[in-house]
Amino acid sequence: MKKYFLLPLFFFFLFSCVSSKDLIYLQGDPIQKKEIKRVNDIPYKLQIGDILNIDIKCNEEKLVAIFKKQVSENSVNINPSQGNSYFLDYSIDSNGNVRMPILGTINVLGYTTTEVRKKIENGLKKFIKNSEDIFVSVKLSGIRYTVIGEVLQPGPKVVYQNKVSIIDAIANSGDITIVGNRKKVEVIRNSISGTEKFLVDLTDINALNSHVFYIKSNDIINVVPLKQKSWGTGTTGLQTLSTVISIFTLLTSTFILARNI
Numbered sequence: 001m002k003k004y005f006l007l008p009l010f011f012f013f014l015f016s017c018v019s020s021k022d023l024i025y026l027q028g029d030p031i032q033k034k035e036i037k038r039v040n041d042i043p044y045k046l047q048i049g050d051i052l053n054i055d056i057k058c059n060e061e062k063l064v065a066i067f068k069k070q071v072s073e074n075s076v077n078i079n080p081s082q083g084n085s086y087f088l089d090y091s092i093d094s095n096g097n098v099r100m101p102i103l104g105t106i107n108v109l110g111y112t113t114t115e116v117r118k119k120i121e122n123g124l125k126k127f128i129k130n131s132e133d134i135f136v137s138v139k140l141s142g143i144r145y146t147v148i149g150e151v152l153q154p155g156p157k158v159v160y161q162n163k164v165s166i167i168d169a170i171a172n173s174g175d176i177t178i179v180g181n182r183k184k185v186e187v188i189r190n191s192i193s194g195t196e197k198f199l200v201d202l203t204d205i206n207a208l209n210s211h212v213f214y215i216k217s218n219d220i221i222n223v224v225p226l227k228q229k230s231w232g233t234g235t236t237g238l239q240t241l242s243t244v245i246s247i248f249t250l251l252t253s254t255f256i257l258a259r260n261i
Contacts, residue, residue, distance in 0.1 A: 021203065022182060022226065025167070028205040043112040044140070044216050045192060051141040052090045052098060052108070054120065059133045067102050067124065085141035102127065110192050113138045145215055147173040149223035150180030163214050166200060166207075169221055176202075179226050186222040187212045 021027070046052070058064040090098040096109025103123045108116045117138040125131040142158040152174030159172065166187065176182055187198045189212070198212045207213060215221070 023178065025182065025202050026205045026207065027203050030205050030208070043114070045110050045112060046092060046096075046108050046116070047190065047192070047218060048092055048094055048096055048109065050092045050144075050217060051085055052092065052113070052116070053085065053137075053139050053141045054090055054098075054100070055137040056120070056124070057135040057137075058128070063128055064124075064134065067100065067127075089141045113140065140217055143215065143217050145169055145217070145219045145221060147221045147223070149221075150177045150225050151175065151223055152177060165214050166202070166212070166221065169215055169219075170202075170223070176223050179228055180223040181226050182223075184224060186220075186224065187215065188220040188222060189216060190218055 056064045056067050090100070092098055092108055095107075097105045097107050099105050100120075103120065106116070106119055106123070108119075111119070117136050120136050120138065121131070121134065124134055124136070128134060139162075142160045143164045144156065144158050145164070146156045147169060148154050151170060154173060157169065157172055159168065166185065170176060170185075176185075182202045183204075185200045185202055187200060189196045189198070198210075200207050200210055200212060
């Protein structure tokens with residue numbers, strides 16, 4: 001009788017623990033490629049709410065000074081790395097436009113930063129004769145993304161780099177908790193054509209070859225929980241053992257009391 005009683009508890013204990021294979025990142029050996037293929041790195045197209053850093057330089061700074069965004073005296077010591085680029089750079093409004101001194105309103109929605117740079121250069125040619133001496137730089141003021149779900153520090157993040165991998169993004173959020181599903185990490189991406197959802201298995205070395213391994217601005221990374229969390233049995237063998245012992249003690253006590261009635 002005890003054997004039949006303990007057997008279900010054994011299987012309960014066995015399947016309720018989180019396996020070490022579910023916790024290790026980038027397992028396996030990378031596939032050796034026999035031929036070199038062009039990386040399909042599609043340029044990011046600007047969206048409403050993005051913030052652009054636009055820098056215009058020339059041999060004669062007086063010629064381009066009027067086109068630059070003026071910074072107030074109270075903002076001289078602002079450090080862009082602290083998130084104050086919102087005040088120093090150009091935000092894309094709800095109509096997909098940015099407003100620049102002299103050049104006025106420029107529509108940038110759906111354009112790449114390279115295309116916006118060319119737009120600004122063409123606009124400057126109307127006001128400056130020696131346009132060959134002008135240097136225009138347009139780039140995103142950091143890559144902004146949000147991590148939700150089973151991570152230690154969920155929430156919106158900004159990384160001031162040109163490229164950010166999904167590994168970087170998760171590490172920047174304190175890593176995935178022990179009950180987070182590393183095999184089915186969701187990347188939710190909004191674009192002009194609509195919303196897309198991708199799944200990435202971070203326990204597989206081939207995740208490095210995924211086209212969403214490098215995230216884009218405004219991506220949402222959702223780490224869904226494992227089934228063990230909803231079971232509430234514990235995440236380690238010791239925690240699960242404690243749960244099993246508690247259940248066994250409760251059932252035994254109930255059985256003894258029922259038998260003595």
